[in-house]
Amino acid sequence: MGILSRASYIIRSKVSSLLDRAEDPTETLDYSYEQMRDELQDVKQGIADLTTQKKRLEMQKQRLEENVEKHNEQARRAVEQDREDLARKALEKKKAKMNQIEELETQIADLENTQDQLVEQKETLQQRIEEFRTKKETIKARHEAAEASTKVSEAVTGAGEEFEDVNRAIERAEENTEEMEARSAALDELQDEGVLEDQISDKSDLERELEEVATEDSIDSELETLKSDVEEGGTSEEPQSDIEMDDEIEQELAEIDNEDSN
The missing domain is CATH 1.10.287 (Helix Hairpins)
Structure with a gap:
C-alpha cells in the first residue's frame, strides 16, 4: 500500500x-x-x-x-x-x-x-x-x-469494512510470502547448479577452465600410479575404519565385490 x-x-x-x-x-x-x-x-x-x-x-x-x-x-x-x-x-x-x-x-x-x-x-x-x-x-x-x-x-x-481491510492485508502478506518463498527456492536451485558460485567468483572463465584441466590431469596421474601398483602386485593399505568414505563410492565398490565373488 x-x-x-x-x-x-x-x-x-x-x-x-x-x-x-x-x-x-x-x-x-x-x-x-x-x-x-x-x-x-x-x-x-x-x-x-x-x-x-x-x-x-x-x-x-x-x-x-x-x-x-x-x-x-x-x-x-x-x-x-x-x-x-x-x-x-x-x-x-x-x-x-x-x-x-x-x-x-x-x-x-x-x-x-x-x-x-x-x-x-x-x-x-x-x-x-x-x-x-x-x-x-x-x-x-x-x-x-x-x-x-x-x-x-x-x-x-469477517464482515464489515475493518475486516475487509484485514482480509486485504492478509492477501497481500500471503502474496509477498509466496513471492519470497519462490525467490528463495530459485536461489537454492541456482546455488545447487553452481550458477551463483560462478557469478560470485572473481575468476574468469579461462581461469576456471585451466583449473578444471589441472584437476583432471592430477586425477589421471594418480590413477596411473594406482594401476601400476596393482599390476606389480603391490597391495595398498586397507582404509582405516574410522575414515569416512563417500557413500556412493562405497556402495559401488560393494556391488563390484559381490559380482567378483559370484
Whole structure:
C-alpha cells in the first residue's frame, strides 16, 4: 500500500468515525433530554421571577393600605378640629391610594393566574421529561446491545469494512510470502547448479577452465600410479575404519565385490 493509499485509508476511517458519531442515536437522545431539562429550568426560573414580582406588588399594596389608614385618621382628626378643607384633602389622598390598591390587586391576581399556569406546565413538562428519560435509557440499552451484537457478528463472519481491510492485508502478506518463498527456492536451485558460485567468483572463465584441466590431469596421474601398483602386485593399505568414505563410492565398490565373488 503506497503513501497516498495509506493517507486515503486514514482519512476515510476518520471521516467514517465522525459520521458514525454524528448519527449515533444515543447522543441525539441525550441532547434532546438536555434540551428538555433546560426548558424545565427556564419554566422554574419564570415561576421564581413571577413570585418575586408578585411579592413586590403585595408589599407595595401593604404600604398603600397603611397610607389609606393614615389618611383616614388624618381626615377624622381634621373634622374634629373643624378643618373640613384638610379633611377633604386627606380623603382625596385616601381615595387615590385605594384606586392604586385596586389596580395592584388586579395585577397580583393576573400574576397568580400566570403563576398557576406555569406551575401546571412545569409539572406536566417534568412528567414528560421523566417519561422521556425512561424511554431514552431503554432505547440506549437496546442500541448498545444491538451494536455489541453487530460487532460480534462481524468478528465471527469477517464482515464489515475493518475486516475487509484485514482480509486485504492478509492477501497481500500471503502474496509477498509466496513471492519470497519462490525467490528463495530459485536461489537454492541456482546455488545447487553452481550458477551463483560462478557469478560470485572473481575468476574468469579461462581461469576456471585451466583449473578444471589441472584437476583432471592430477586425477589421471594418480590413477596411473594406482594401476601400476596393482599390476606389480603391490597391495595398498586397507582404509582405516574410522575414515569416512563417500557413500556412493562405497556402495559401488560393494556391488563390484559381490559380482567378483559370484
